[in-house]
Amino acid sequence: MGLSDAGKTVYGAQLWGLIQDGTHALKSRSSPDKLYTLQHALERLEEGKAPEHTALGTFDEIHLPLFDEAGQAHEVVWPDYGGEQLRQILEDRVVPSRWLKPLEDAERWLILLRLGQAHTPVSALDNPAEVPAPADAKDPEVLVLPTEAQWIELLQILWWVREGFPQRPARLPALALVLSCYDELAVQDTPRNTLASTCPLLPEFLENTWHPNAIEVFGLSAQGGPLERVPEADAYRQTFLESGTRHRGYLVAPNGVIHSDLTEPLRWLLERA
Amino acid sequence: MTLTLHAAVYGWKIGGHQTLSSSLPLEQLPKVLNPFTDRPGGTQGIAWQPYFAGCSYSGGYALTYTHPDVHAARSGTVQTRVLLIAETQWDQVGTLEALFALLESERAFAALSAGCHLVFPLPLKPSPSPFGGQVVTQWRGNTVPVLVSGTEHLRSIMSGLWQRLPKLMRSHLGFQTLFHPDDLNASTAAVVFVPSGQVPLWSRLEPKVPSILAEPTNALERYTSGASLPEVHAILHSLERWDGSGWRVLGRLADAVFQLEQGADLRAGSDVLHLLHTSLSLDAKYMHTLRHQAVKLVCTQIAQAPVSALWPLASLALEAQEQIKVGMALEARLTQILFSQSAPA
Numbered sequence: 001m002g003l004s005d006a007g008k009t010v011y012g013a014q015l016w017g018l019i020q021d022g023t024h025a026l027k028s029r030s031s032p033d034k035l036y037t038l039q040h041a042l043e044r045l046e047e048g049k050a051p052e053h054t055a056l057g058t059f060d061e062i063h064l065p066l067f068d069e070a071g072q073a074h075e076v077v078w079p080d081y082g083g084e085q086l087r088q089i090l091e092d093r094v095v096p097s098r099w100l101k102p103l104e105d106a107e108r109w110l111i112l113l114r115l116g117q118a119h120t121p122v123s124a125l126d127n128p129a130e131v132p133a134p135a136d137a138k139d140p141e142v143l144v145l146p147t148e149a150q151w152i153e154l155l156q157i158l159w160w161v162r163e164g165f166p167q168r169p170a171r172l173p174a175l176a177l178v179l180s181c182y183d184e185l186a187v188q189d190t191p192r193n194t195l196a197s198t199c200p201l202l203p204e205f206l207e208n209t210w211h212p213n214a215i216e217v218f219g220l221s222a223q224g225g226p227l228e229r230v231p232e233a234d235a236y237r238q239t240f241l242e243s244g245t246r247h248r249g250y251l252v253a254p255n256g257v258i259h260s261d262l263t264e265p266l267r268w269l270l271e272r273a
Numbered sequence: 274m275t276l277t278l279h280a281a282v283y284g285w286k287i288g289g290h291q292t293l294s295s296s297l298p299l300e301q302l303p304k305v306l307n308p309f310t311d312r313p314g315g316t317q318g319i320a321w322q323p324y325f326a327g328c329s330y331s332g333g334y335a336l337t338y339t340h341p342d343v344h345a346a347r348s349g350t351v352q353t354r355v356l357l358i359a360e361t362q363w364d365q366v367g368t369l370e371a372l373f374a375l376l377e378s379e380r381a382f383a384a385l386s387a388g389c390h391l392v393f394p395l396p397l398k399p400s401p402s403p404f405g406g407q408v409v410t411q412w413r414g415n416t417v418p419v420l421v422s423g424t425e426h427l428r429s430i431m432s433g434l435w436q437r438l439p440k441l442m443r444s445h446l447g448f449q450t451l452f453h454p455d456d457l458n459a460s461t462a463a464v465v466f467v468p469s470g471q472v473p474l475w476s477r478l479e480p481k482v483p484s485i486l487a488e489p490t491n492a493l494e495r496y497t498s499g500a501s502l503p504e505v506h507a508i509l510h511s512l513e514r515w516d517g518s519g520w521r522v523l524g525r526l527a528d529a530v531f532q533l534e535q536g537a538d539l540r541a542g543s544d545v546l547h548l549l550h551t552s553l554s555l556d557a558k559y560m561h562t563l564r565h566q567a568v569k570l571v572c573t574q575i576a577q578a579p580v581s582a583l584w585p586l587a588s589l590a591l592e593a594q595e596q597i598k599v600g601m602a603l604e605a606r607l608t609q610i611l612f613s614q615s616a617p618a
Contacts (some may be wrong), residue, residue, distance in 0.1 A: 005290025005347065044348075052349025056311035057459060082311065086287040092304070117287055144288075190321050229346040 002112030003150075004083030007180035009051045010222045011112065012062070012078050013041035014262055019066065026263045026270075029065035030071060037080050038062060045245045048237040050227040056082035059098050074270050077102070090154050092143075095161050103162050108174040108269040111151075112220075115198050116184030119149035119266050148199035155205075174214040174272035176265040177206070182219040182252055183226075188255040191219040214272060218265045219252030276365055278372075279357040283310035284342055285350035297357070301328035309337045309449075310353040313456050322468060324450035325427060327374060328461075333359045333444060336369065338376035363443060369432040408434065408464055418457070418465045422472050424450055431464070 002008045016038045019028050037060070041051035062078040079102060087253065089095055095103075122130045144152070181193050187194050196203045197215055206215055225236040225248065240248050251262050281295035281302055290311045292299055309326045323340035339353040354376050358366055366372070406421050408430055421430065431448055438446060449462040452471050467475055 005287065050348055053285065053290075053347050054312060055350075057308050057313060057456070059459070060455075080441070084291070084307075084311075087289060088307065228348060 001079075001086060001109065002083055002114075002180070003086050005053075005117065006083055006114045007110040007220075007222055008083065008112055009037065009041045009054055009080075009219065010045070011178070011180065011262070012080075013038045013045060013051060014222045014246065014249050015266065016064070017042050017045075018262055019064070021246065024261050024263045025069045025267055027067045029067055029167075031064055032064050034060055034062050036082075036085070038078070045227075048227060048241045048245075050223070054080065054082045056084045058082050059085070061102065068247050068267065068270055070116050076266065076270075077106070085153060089157060090150055093157065095157065100161060103158055106173055108176070108272055110176045110178060110265060110269060112178050112180045113147075113151065113195075114180045114184075115194065116181050118198055119144055120148075120149075120198065146199075146201075148202040151199075151202055152205050164268075172210055172214065174269055175206070175210060175216075176269050177215065177217045178265050179217065179219045179252075181221060182250075183221040183224060185219075188256075190217075191254060193215040194219065216254050216265075216268055218254060218268075220249075220262065220265070221251075222249045222262060223251060224248030276362060278362075281306075281355045281357070282352060283355065284352040285345045285347055290350070293352070303333075303335065303357075303364075305330045306337070306355060307336055308459070309335075310339070310355070312349070312351050313341065313450070313452050320470065321452050323470075324424070324466075325431075326447075326449045326462075327369075327431065328447040329444040330357075330517075333357050334363065336372055336376060338373075367436055369435050370428055373428045373432075417461050418460065420475070421464060421466045423469045424466045425469075427466050434464075455507075497601070526553075 016035070018024050019026050022028070037054070037058060044051050058081050060080045062080055064076040064078055066074045066076055068074060085096070085099075089099070177195070179185075179195060182191075189197070192203060203217070224240065226233045227237055227240065247260065249262055250258050250260055251264050252258050253264060279296045281297065283290060283306075284293045285294065292302060295302055300461070305328060309328060310322065311325075323338065326337045326339070328335055328337075334357075336356045337353050339351050342350045342352040345352075356372055356376060358372075387443045408421065422426075427448075427450070431446075434446055435443060445463055447462040448464040448466065449460055450466045450468065451457060451460060452468060452474075454475050457465065
């Protein structure tokens with residue numbers, strides 16, 4: 001799950017590319033159905049272009065049949081949808097019927113959170129001069145919820161749909177929280193500490209609700225750098241293409257170690273009982 | 274004519290597709306518009322083109338025009354221009370043609386940057402569509418959307434339907450341009466246009482995609498396309514206003530009248546009378562008095578007038594804004610036809 005522009009399609013495409021290559025722990029059992037979206041995104045990446053925005057009305061599931069290192073078969077369901085749908089759920093307090101079954105069926109959740117675009121409120125204690133004047137509060141941008149509050153609210157809505165309010169945290173699905181576009185953040189710390197420094201409320205909430213063994217925080221840069229929107233994108237595109245589009249992405253493990261196996265969050269989830 | 278419309282533009286900014294500008298406060302924009310403010314779901318990798326859509330919302334009807342946003346920072350994003358026609362203004366909008374043109378014009382939408390609503394003179398004369406009637410014929414016979422192959426007649430068909438359909442039916446007149454058959458599942462549109470280049474993708478639904486190239490063949494098609502006799506049109510139009518929710522009845526009535534015009538047998542006339550009595554419900558308290566007055570008046574005149582003069586009599590009653598009497602006049606006229614048909618030669 002991820003809000004709009006969180007990098008769901010890029011990660012899905014890179015994952016599928018790596019799985020197809022067979023060079024990592026997870027391997028493909030057979031060709032999945034409805035692969036078109038990921039395949040199209042892969043083709044764009046191979047041209048040095050960022051995958052296209054997923055249309056708001058899209059809602060589909062890509063079933064990825066996989067083997068893990070031990071030869072055990074898994075089926076990963078990769079939902080394909082416009083991230084605006086999650087924002088709509090948040091605003092309307094209504095979960096569309098097409099979301100119900102996937103939410104009920106999912107045994108593990110993977111959430112992509114782009115901290116580089118997180119909305120954080122101005123602190124009245126630290127920067128009182130920057131707090132918007134009351135007149136500015138009519139601006140809808142000012143009234144938007146902080147990102148950490150959005151996710152806490154959203155998670156509670158999704159729990160409620162799944163099994164009522166979380167009275168039994170042990171029943172919550174294992175959760176891999178992936179901080180996407182990690183290259184934007186230019187930090188050296190572990191993903192969990194990075195999250196805590198930007199959105200402190202969110203890790204507090206997660207740690208107090210999930211079982212410690214059922215939650216982990218990763219950092220991810222599926223492309224390794226920007227392919228559009230910023231001046232340095234043109235220069236990076238050359239590097240991206242020359243080194244091979246699947247070799248520039250990297251993952252920051254929970255302990256802060258950086259490596260190229262983007263499948264780690266998925267493997268971690270598959271190992272959860 | 275001066276018409277005041279509200280407008281909005283949706284497009285990409287950080288956080289996803291959302292409202293970029295609006296002449297209405299954001300909280301007043303109808304949420305049912307949201308699904309229409311991005312590309313259709315199944316267009317990744319498919320060559321798509323700017324497209325129109327329309328849907329009703331509580332208190333009005335919205336027309337949208339979506340086109341690629343080549344200036345947006347993110348790939349694959351679009352802008353959607355939206356015009357909102359408040360229900361109170363529907364009567365002033367005789368045709369949608371001018372609004373389609375307005376939606377396509379970037380300059381016209383520049384007014385949005387000032388955050389004001391649009392006030393403009395419009396040539397709103399109706400322009401009958403030769404094909405709209407066929408859409409209506411299929412629509413009233415189906416519970417699934419009517420699929421129209423090709424978008425070249427979209428404007429004239431939707432304008433024609435807007436012009437001819439009863440006010441209440443306009444709120445069911447949602448339409449979309451869809452590029453991939455999978456998108457049909459999520460669509461609530463009554464009429465779906467499939468661009469010609471995408472029709473092969475719809476091959477499994479091909480038998481349901483009508484080839485809308487023929488001239489109107491029955492009364493309802495003739496009426497909806499503007500091809501019916503002026504007198505027939507006047508009467509049917511009055512009935513629309515009389516009971517707008519009874520449009521299916523209207524269709525059957527139109528068919529029956531057409532059959533009568535063609536000299537059909539007594540059964541068709543009986544059907545019409547039955548419909549008038551049962552489906553186009555008259556308010557009971559007016560029924561008794563007006564029925565006697567109208568029937569007495571019309572029958573008196575009918576008794577003295579040639580058959581060819583009966584339609585203008587009904588139109589005369591329409592002009593007097595006494596719509597129930599129009600119904601009575603029609604009933605009387607049909608009664609007279611029945612008598613003439615049942616009488617010995």
